[in-house]
Amino acid sequence: xxxxxxxxxxxxxxxxxxxxxxxxxxxxxxxxxxxxxxxxxxxxxxxxxxxxxxxxxxxxxxxxxxxxxxxxxxxxxxxxxxxxxxxxxxxxxxxxxxxxxxxxxxxxxxxxxxxxxxxxxxxxxxxxxxxxxxxxxxxxxxxxxxxxxxxxxxxxxxxxxxxxxxxxxxxxxxxxxxx
Amino acid sequence: xxxxxxxxxxxxxxxxxxxxxxxxxxxxxxxxxxxxxxxxxxxxxxxxxxxxxxxxxxxxxxxxxxxxxxxxxxxxxxxxxxxxxxxxxxxxxxxxxxxxxxxxxxxxxxxxxxxxxxxxxxxxxxxxxxxxxxxxxxxxxxxxxxxxxxxxxxxxxxxxxxxxxxxxxxxxxxxxxxx
DNA sequence: AGTGATTAATTCATTTCTGAAGTACAATAG
DNA sequence: CTATTGTACTTCAGAAATGAATTAATCACT
Numbered sequence: 001x002x003x004x005x006x007x008x009x010x011x012x013x014x015x016x017x018x019x020x021x022x023x024x025x026x027x028x029x030x031x032x033x034x035x036x037x038x039x040x041x042x043x044x045x046x047x048x049x050x051x052x053x054x055x056x057x058x059x060x061x062x063x064x065x066x067x068x069x070x071x072x073x074x075x076x077x078x079x080x081x082x083x084x085x086x087x088x089x090x091x092x093x094x095x096x097x098x099x100x101x102x103x104x105x106x107x108x109x110x111x112x113x114x115x116x117x118x119x120x121x122x123x124x125x126x127x128x129x130x131x132x133x134x135x136x137x138x139x140x141x142x143x144x145x146x147x148x149x150x151x152x153x154x155x156x157x158x159x160x161x162x163x164x165x166x167x168x169x170x171x172x173x174x175x176x177x178x179x
Numbered sequence: 180x181x182x183x184x185x186x187x188x189x190x191x192x193x194x195x196x197x198x199x200x201x202x203x204x205x206x207x208x209x210x211x212x213x214x215x216x217x218x219x220x221x222x223x224x225x226x227x228x229x230x231x232x233x234x235x236x237x238x239x240x241x242x243x244x245x246x247x248x249x250x251x252x253x254x255x256x257x258x259x260x261x262x263x264x265x266x267x268x269x270x271x272x273x274x275x276x277x278x279x280x281x282x283x284x285x286x287x288x289x290x291x292x293x294x295x296x297x298x299x300x301x302x303x304x305x306x307x308x309x310x311x312x313x314x315x316x317x318x319x320x321x322x323x324x325x326x327x328x329x330x331x332x333x334x335x336x337x338x339x340x341x342x343x344x345x346x347x348x349x350x351x352x353x354x355x356x357x358x
Numbered sequence: 359a360g361t362g363a364t365t366a367a368t369t370c371a372t373t374t375c376t377g378a379a380g381t382a383c384a385a386t387a388g
Numbered sequence: 389c390t391a392t393t394g395t396a397c398t399t400c401a402g403a404a405a406t407g408a409a410t411t412a413a414t415c416a417c418t
Contacts, residue, residue, distance in 0.1 A: 016264075017268055019254075022254075024250060028315070028318050030318070031318060031322050031325075032322065032325055032326060032329070034334075034341065035326065038337070038341060038344065039228055039328065041344040041347075042225050042344065043228075044270050045221050045344065045348050046221050046225040047270045048348070048355060049218055049221070049222075049354065051355060052355055054406090063374085065375095071203060074203055075200060075206075082396080083396075083397060089196055089199065093375075093376065094396080094397065094398085095377080095400090097397090099374080100374090119383080119396085120382080121396040121397070122383095122396060123397070139207050139209070139210060140209065142210075143207070143209045146211055148354060149217070149347065149350050149351055150211070150214045150217075152346065153343075153346070153347075155213075157343060158213045158217070160343060161217060161343040164332075164343070165221065166220065168220075168224055169220055169224050171327060171328050171331070172227040172231070173227055174327065175227060175327060233376090242403090242404085261367090262367060262368090263366060271405085272405070272406065273366080274367090274405080275405050275406075277367070277369085278368095278405080294366095298413075298414075299366095299412080300365065300366040300367070302366080
């Protein structure tokens with residue numbers, strides 16, 4: 001109403017989303033405003049982080065999915081995981097995980113070997129030295145990205161948010177199961 | 180009837196993610212635990228909601244992206260939006276939005292006409308009667324999905340979460356803008 | 359009125375992701 | 389032991405999403 005729209009995504013744009021949700025609620029009262037707002041917020045946040053990460057990683061020849069795999073391995077107890085663990089951790093479907101790891105193996109960032117326990121269905125994925133090196137050149141800039149997400153959040157607010165999101169996660173994980 | 184959905188994340192597994200983040204922080208101290216946890220929570224929540232919505236909508240011949248477009252239009256003030264508004268609202272890139280809307284137009288759920296204001300660059304998208312009818316058959320089940328997300332949340336907790344996520348959104352929206 | 363920048367939407371080639379099916383192995387039970 | 393059931397991963401074909409043009413119209417200035 002007052003100033004002209006700011007250049008990229010204008011920060012007040014979520015107000016329009018809320019107005020739409022309100023109208024939907026008016027037309028269809030069972031449709032809950034609060035839940036809809038939360039779900040759309042999560043969607044927008046995730047999309048923005050994803051895009052920002054992709055933009056940064058592109059110039060290093062990686063994308064967000066690749067990075068996620070690398071950092072999962074970097075943080076894993078014995079520097080190694082098998083695809084199903086990795087898929088769960090990174091939130092990738094198994095078919096997609098196979099494809100992503102193929103790329104990382106081809107580029108010499110990840111090693112794929114037979115499961116040391118001898119279960120011949122399983123496979124062990126781990127970072128190569130090159131993988132570790134690349135990831136460690138990425139970490140400063142990705143860390144900076146995370147820092148910028150947290151600007152203006154007090155420690156107790158972060159805790160609050162973390163706690164609430166964990167409860168939300170429990171709820172949404174149950175969505176896949178019932179009828 | 181016997182085809183079971185394979186869960187992407189096994190429930191309770193977020194503890195493993197936290198352990199990985201902690202180890203990453205130990206190896207690379209600047210990497211912040213709190214921000215990383217929040218970002219991964221958001222990612223997992225979004226993925227679960229997306230998958231659950233897709234599973235529900237598939238049997239109606241739609242997917243989550245389609246549904247989002249329909250409900251944005253349903254809630255819009257004059258039942259019509261142009262692609263750029265819709266893209267911003269639904270969090271879709273413009274190229275993708277064109278593709279999605281092509282499909283919806285082809286199926287007779289959405290109308291695409293010239294902008295009534297006369298700006299010949301613009302296009303008006305609106306729900307057809309069939310689009311409204313289909314959406315209204317979907318709304319009960321999608322509403323139920325949203326309700327299940329909110330199980331166990333008190334009103335003030337929902338407010339808290341909404342408030343915190345809005346602040347997080349402001350931060351992540353700034354990520355895209357050059358530092 | 360003429361120019362250069364901006365905005366809106368689309369196209370296009372390519373990459374990424376998905377669901378379903380397939381292969382190989384392991385575990386369990388009859 | 390062998391049959392059934394379940395798990396781990398891969399393959400595959402098709403769908404969805406991306407980034408970089410492209411086309412076309414409007415805007416902002418002079």
